[in-house]
Amino acid sequence: MAFLFVNAPFHLRHTLECGQFFRWSRRNGGYLVHSGDQLFEIQQEGDRLHYAGTTQAFVRRFFSLDHDVEEVERALGGDPRLAEALERYRGLRLLRQDPWECTAAFLISMVSNIPRITRNIADIARACGRPLALEGFRSHAFPRPAEMVDEAHLRRLGLGFRAKYLVAAARLAEGGLLGKVQQSPYMKAKETLMTIPGVAEKVADCILLFAYGRRNAFPVDTWIRKVMTKMFFRGRRTPDRAIRAFAAKRWGDHAGHAQQYLYVWSREAKTFSDRPAPTASPA
DNA sequence: GGCCAGGTCCAAT
DNA sequence: ATTGGACATGGC
Numbered sequence: 001m002a003f004l005f006v007n008a009p010f011h012l013r014h015t016l017e018c019g020q021f022f023r024w025s026r027r028n029g030g031y032l033v034h035s036g037d038q039l040f041e042i043q044q045e046g047d048r049l050h051y052a053g054t055t056q057a058f059v060r061r062f063f064s065l066d067h068d069v070e071e072v073e074r075a076l077g078g079d080p081r082l083a084e085a086l087e088r089y090r091g092l093r094l095l096r097q098d099p100w101e102c103t104a105a106f107l108i109s110m111v112s113n114i115p116r117i118t119r120n121i122a123d124i125a126r127a128c129g130r131p132l133a134l135e136g137f138r139s140h141a142f143p144r145p146a147e148m149v150d151e152a153h154l155r156r157l158g159l160g161f162r163a164k165y166l167v168a169a170a171r172l173a174e175g176g177l178l179g180k181v182q183q184s185p186y187m188k189a190k191e192t193l194m195t196i197p198g199v200a201e202k203v204a205d206c207i208l209l210f211a212y213g214r215r216n217a218f219p220v221d222t223w224i225r226k227v228m229t230k231m232f233f234r235g236r237r238t239p240d241r242a243i244r245a246f247a248a249k250r251w252g253d254h255a256g257h258a259q260q261y262l263y264v265w266s267r268e269a270k271t272f273s274d275r276p277a278p279t280a281s282p283a
Numbered sequence: 284g285g286c287c288a289g290g291t292c293c294a295a296t
Numbered sequence: 297a298t299t300g301g302a303c304a305t306g307g308c
Contacts, residue, residue: 019289106289107290109289109290110288110289110290110291111287111288111289111290111291111303111304111305112288112289112290112305112306112307113287113288113289113306113307113308114289115306115307115308116288116305116306116307117289119306155304158304158305158306159304159305160303160304160305160306161291161302161303161304161305162303162304162305163304165291197291197292198290198291198292199291200290200291200292201290201291202289202290202291203289203290203291206289219289221289221290222288222289222290223289224289239298263289267289
């Protein structure tokens with residue numbers, strides 16, 4: 001196994017498990033990670049990152065290891081409303097995922113839940129993706145757009161109404177739409193993504209944040225809506241547009257990072273409060 | 284067994 | 297400009 005040093009706060013578990021990415025599994029105290037056509041193992045020991053199956057360049061880029069998180073912490077650290085989340089999830093990085101896979105993943109995510117999203121993505125890879133192997137472990141790449149154009153097949157895999165969106169997105173990706181996104185400034189990039197059927201504000205912001213490193217993107221989903229209205233709008237129903245505007249004003253270019261801290265933090269709180277420890281069932 | 288889910292689209296105010 | 301229902305399937 002090769003390794004590299006990380007010289008700023010980095011926390012592999014928080015980064016992989018915070019909900020921005022779906023193709024990971026725990027393995028031998030580390031992780032098995034799929035991204036696009038990459039399949040690799042990775043493990044953190046303090047400031048050392050051990051990895052096998054990919055290159056150092058890929059690891060650095062995928063995990064945003066060269067991103068200046070000190071600046072993020074300076075920018076967000078002064079906000080008392082974020083203090084608890086920042087402390088608990090210190091080292092959480094925003095990934096640079098494969099744009100097509102990320103687009104598909106967040107189309108799949110709509111009105112779903114993480115276990116199902118994870119399963120849907122794995123099923124699509126198994127059914128449509130090119131075979132991969134790592135140290136004898138056999139698996140599949142996430143299919144390229146051209147390999148994902150059979151709507152009926154996707155429906156049989158349990159994608160439901162999302163199947164038609166995936167196929168439409170695949171065709172547009174084939175036409176080079178995602179490359180155009182890369183070149184455009186935030187507003188234009190978002191507009192371009194939103195020409196994909198099934199991609200509106202929320203999914204577009206997820207793609208920009210988790211694949212393109214646009215850290216000002218602020219996806220407003222049901223969790224963020226809940227935590228934001230509670231924190232900043234006295235619990236009053238507030239249009240998503242107003243929530244985004246508020247986040248942009250308060251956190252500027254780092255709003256997306258704030259979003260991910262709040263997302264994982266609010267879900268953890270909910271998980272604990274909603275699920276009392278199992279009690280012994282009556283005999 | 285229902286209720287509801289990392290939303291989006293469309294139609295009806 | 298805002299609001300409500302449909303959309304497919306499955307997690308809990």
